[in-house]
Amino acid sequence: MKKQEKKTGLEEFLKGGQETLPGFRFQIYRAEEKRSLWNADFELLFLLKGDGRVSYEDGVVYQIREKDLFVVNGFQICSIDLNEQGILLSLKMSADAIASVHIEFLKYEIECRSFLFTEEQQEVFDIIRSDLARVFQEAYKNDMMQPVNARSRITALLEDLSRYFAAGERVKHSRSGRERIQMASDYILQHYKEAVTLEDLADHIYLIRTYISRSFPRYFGVSFLEYITQVRLAHAILDMHGDATLTEIAYNNGFSNAIRLRANRAAHMTAGRQWVRRRQ
Numbered sequence: 001m002k003k004q005e006k007k008t009g010l011e012e013f014l015k016g017g018q019e020t021l022p023g024f025r026f027q028i029y030r031a032e033e034k035r036s037l038w039n040a041d042f043e044l045l046f047l048l049k050g051d052g053r054v055s056y057e058d059g060v061v062y063q064i065r066e067k068d069l070f071v072v073n074g075f076q077i078c079s080i081d082l083n084e085q086g087i088l089l090s091l092k093m094s095a096d097a098i099a100s101v102h103i104e105f106l107k108y109e110i111e112c113r114s115f116l117f118t119e120e121q122q123e124v125f126d127i128i129r130s131d132l133a134r135v136f137q138e139a140y141k142n143d144m145m146q147p148v149n150a151r152s153r154i155t156a157l158l159e160d161l162s163r164y165f166a167a168g169e170r171v172k173h174s175r176s177g178r179e180r181i182q183m184a185s186d187y188i189l190q191h192y193k194e195a196v197t198l199e200d201l202a203d204h205i206y207l208i209r210t211y212i213s214r215s216f217p218r219y220f221g222v223s224f225l226e227y228i229t230q231v232r233l234a235h236a237i238l239d240m241h242g243d244a245t246l247t248e249i250a251y252n253n254g255f256s257n258a259i260r261l262r263a264n265r266a267a268h269m270t271a272g273r274q275w276v277r278r279r280q
Contacts, residue, residue, distance in 0.1 A: 023097020031082035050086035131157035
């Protein structure tokens with residue numbers, strides 16, 4: 001009888017699927033059986049180890065190797081056959097979940113298959129590999145900012161997939177908007193102890209206030225003010241392990257007084273428990 005191989009920490013983490021946000025789930029596929037994929041979910045797959053074969057509805061069989069990246073669109077037929085050492089990482093995304101962060105993405109058929117290109121032609125696929133790695137890193141985290149950051153990472157991934165791999169005419173849009181909103185996030189992280197306003201951000205990143213106000217819910221899932229509050233609260237909670245008084249912690253992290261700090265902490269603890277219940 002063949003000795004059962006010990007599961008890696010990655011597989012233990014992903015046992016049963018790890019939901020980064022509702023509707024976005026990481027899974028591991030191994031070589032125990034040939035898999036046929038056909039469901040409503042959009043699926044991004046990355047071969048972590050080994051090699052194998054993949055075929056789509058056209059019947060053509062392609063060889064896949066370590067680090068290959070490919071997509072299965074919703075209701076697209078795909079068969080995967082891995083070798084004995086094969087480990088495939090999957091990020092499944094439901095249509096409803098995608099619509100909640102990037103509704104335009106659903107208009108496109110994504111043709112992303114790195115195995116059709118040479119090593120010298122992998123630059124654009126490396127962008128998606130990096131995006132996927134950032135999403136996965138957020139899935140490992142267990143802190144208050146995880147839902148906000150995960151949403152931002154997933155949005156970036158979907159934008160890059162649609163930008164580079166949308167079937168038909170390439171979607172031509174600039175990444176400058178997202179990059180500037182990321183600049184806004186960086187500015188808040190550097191100045192959260194101060195009285196940061198929309199006017200400050202508008203002057204700093206050269207965007208109008210209304211655009212910034214609309215963009216925060218899209219990229220981070222919360223309003224501009226809520227984002228600042230979450231950043232301040234995350235730092236304040238860390239400071240609570242020290243010797244400072246609650247009033248000192250409040251002032252040192254941008255809250256006007258200890259009462260506001262207590263109120264925000266209570267509100268976020270309640271919201272956090274509700275979010276955890278939704279994930280279960």
